[in-house]
Amino acid sequence: MLSLSSLYAQRGVRIAYIDTEYILENVPEYQDATQQLNTKAQQWKNEIEEKLAAIEQKRIDLSNEKALLTNELIEERQEDIDFEENEILDYQQKRFGPNGDLFIQKKQLMQPIQDQIFAAVQDLAEGRKYDFIFDKSSDAVMLFSAKQFDLSEQILRSITRSAKRKQAQSKVEKKAAEEEELIPEINEELEAREKALEEKRAERESAVEKRRQEILAAREAKKKEVEERRQKILEEREKARQAKLDARSQTSSSAKVEESNETKGEETDETKTEEEAKPEAETKTQAELIEENRQKKLAEREARIKELEERKQRILEERQRRKDSINAARNNN
Incomplete structure (x- = not known):
């Protein structure tokens, strides 16, 4: 030194x-x-x-x-x-x-x-x-x-x-x-570092893609479950509606049977004697009024049923339009 x-x-x-x-x-x-x-x-x-x-x-x-x-x-x-x-x-x-x-x-x-x-x-x-x-x-x-x-x-x-x-x-x-x-x-050292970084990036991208696929799969399963639940609700509503229509049909059939029986009774009354003609005429007029009132109520009931059916159809159509609009917006995005 x-x-x-x-x-x-x-x-x-x-x-x-x-x-x-x-x-x-x-x-x-x-x-x-x-x-x-x-x-x-x-x-x-x-x-x-x-x-x-x-x-x-x-x-x-x-x-x-x-x-x-x-x-x-x-x-x-x-x-x-x-x-x-x-x-x-x-x-x-x-x-x-x-x-x-x-x-x-x-x-x-x-x-x-x-x-x-x-x-x-x-x-x-x-x-x-x-x-x-x-x-x-x-x-x-x-x-x-x-x-x-x-x-x-x-x-x-x-x-x-x-x-x-x-x-x-x-x-x-x-x-x-x-x-x-x-x-x-x-140089070789830099090449080795670059290769290691590339492998890390590939591993990270693979993990991201795997997570993305898992999210998509879970989302599809959830959508399927929601659709099945919705379909079940619609089926139950349809069954309830059909049951109501069947009950109304039975009520209407009973009314028709009563009407037929009354008509037969009126035809039998026409064979009465002339001495009973005046009271019979008065009774027949009262029966006709009752029948007219009954027919009017049936007509009003049918009109209400028709109105309810039309309103229900409008609601279903509106729901379908909203669903189509949402699906179209999601597809555009």
Whole structure:
């Protein structure tokens, strides 16, 4: 250690620095890739905002239609909205989360340039015998740095010369990258991390899809149960209505039998003697009045029955129209 210090004292310590941010700003390939990545990130952001706006509109529509919907339909619509919102939030996390696509591709974008900068710094340090080369844009605090010790321009020229030597190969790689809309992978370690993240995303998407299928299956079972219960209620109502109609039919038949008996009695009375003709005429007139009153009551009863049947039919038709309207609205959504 003492001999090394003596050596430094004899020849002097050679120190320099670079500005990585300045170098990156002046590398055309890095700027082009950054622009592509920013464009892609903006597309993802616009896509997420559009989906969230659509979800909000669905919430507003549901709030406006609550008065026309049953509690079961309201719960179904709310579940659909919540499920879609969770899917969008998962997608947002996938794109912009700590381990999302934007973070990974930024690292992929930086790594090749950083490797070139590191290689150029190593060559320059070994060729000119520098002891220390710092990075001005890193976390190291540099209270003062003389411009004469700045090697950023030399590192940038070294990277530019290297890029010109590989120009033909770089064009092919750039074209392939544009066709795939991906930034090339950097090294095996990064590839392994990317693969692990992809597996996690696939596992998460599989779990989300499984949960979605379970929700859909439960919803279908619930709808089937509600439909069966509704059908049972309709059948019971139909049986009760038919029983009432049968009872009314029996009452009407009894009335007809009584009417026939009265008619026969009147025909028998016509054979009476002339001395009984006057009282018989008076009795017959009273019977006719009773018969007219009875017929009037029967007519009123039939009219009421007919009115009740028509009102019931209107109610059933109205219910069917509401059901068709709700099904059409749900299919449109």
